[in-house]
Amino acid sequence: MKLVKKKASEAIEKEKQLAALAAVSYIQNGQVIGLGSGSTANYAIREIGKLVQNGFQLKAIPTSKKTQLLAESFHIPIIDSNSIDHIDITIDGADEFNDDMVLIKGGGGALFREKIVASMTRKQIIIADSSKLVRHLGLEFKLPIEVIPFASNYVMNRLHILGGTSIIRQKGGKAFVTDLGNWILDVDLGHIRDPLSLSRSLDEIVGVVCHGLFIDLADIIIMGKGETTEAFLRPKS
Numbered sequence: 001m002k003l004v005k006k007k008a009s010e011a012i013e014k015e016k017q018l019a020a021l022a023a024v025s026y027i028q029n030g031q032v033i034g035l036g037s038g039s040t041a042n043y044a045i046r047e048i049g050k051l052v053q054n055g056f057q058l059k060a061i062p063t064s065k066k067t068q069l070l071a072e073s074f075h076i077p078i079i080d081s082n083s084i085d086h087i088d089i090t091i092d093g094a095d096e097f098n099d100d101m102v103l104i105k106g107g108g109g110a111l112f113r114e115k116i117v118a119s120m121t122r123k124q125i126i127i128a129d130s131s132k133l134v135r136h137l138g139l140e141f142k143l144p145i146e147v148i149p150f151a152s153n154y155v156m157n158r159l160h161i162l163g164g165t166s167i168i169r170q171k172g173g174k175a176f177v178t179d180l181g182n183w184i185l186d187v188d189l190g191h192i193r194d195p196l197s198l199s200r201s202l203d204e205i206v207g208v209v210c211h212g213l214f215i216d217l218a219d220i221i222i223m224g225k226g227e228t229t230e231a232f233l234r235p236k237s
């Protein structure tokens with residue numbers, strides 16, 4: 001049983017690596033790169049570190065403190081997000097995505113900066129293993145919502161009216177605090193059938209800083225599948 005589990009997790013890691021490698025091949029010398037957060041994005045950051053070592057002149061904007069530390073350990077030059085007008089390519093992970101390329105993000109708690117970086121980005125590449133592709137968004141993975149701590153009870157009540165059951169994410173017996181000093185609610189909303197309408201309702205709640213539904217923000221999703229990768233492209237509008 002243990003051996004089977006180990007093999008399954010090795011296969012997942014392989015898929016993450018393959019997706020990361022494929023995404024990094026889009027990067028060109030001289031570009032500004034957004035660096036995602038999470039274990040899949042970490043594989044990409046390692047590869048970007050190799051590009052820098054091989055002489056690529058890149059500038060990077062990290063989506064979390066953890067990512068910044070990892071990038072610095074690979075000597076990837078970090079710049080201030082306010083020093084540029086756009087990011088050429090961002091490579092980031094996802095917790096779930098569906099056929100319409102709607103994502104749930106925020107499992108690592110970096111969703112707000114991830115959404116800002118994605119919004120500044122011309123080509124957003126999402127990388128994932130094959131377990132992240134789902135038919136029904138929100139059934140397996142609860143929707144992360146970043147909230148101002150002062151408003152958390154109010155927001156939970158408003159989410160209850162929308163049919164959601166919330167828990168405050170914990171770390172070490174206390175509320176998990178994001179890089180920006182906020183809390184995360186993990187919200188069970190059942191199957192998210194209409195992400196756009198839900199997204200609008202969530203954006204209207206005072207105290208919600210950011211929710212983990214990413215709609216129309218992914219240009220390419222590269223999914224590792226076994227020994228190969230599959231790409232999903234956003235239709236041109």
Ligand SMILES: O=C(CO)[C@H](O)[C@H](O)COP(=O)(O)O
Nearest residue numbers: 038039040093106107108110
């Ligand atoms: O949204 C995220 C962090 O806020 C991550 O991209 C997401 O949680 C995926 O992480 P992993 O690649 O470790 O599965």
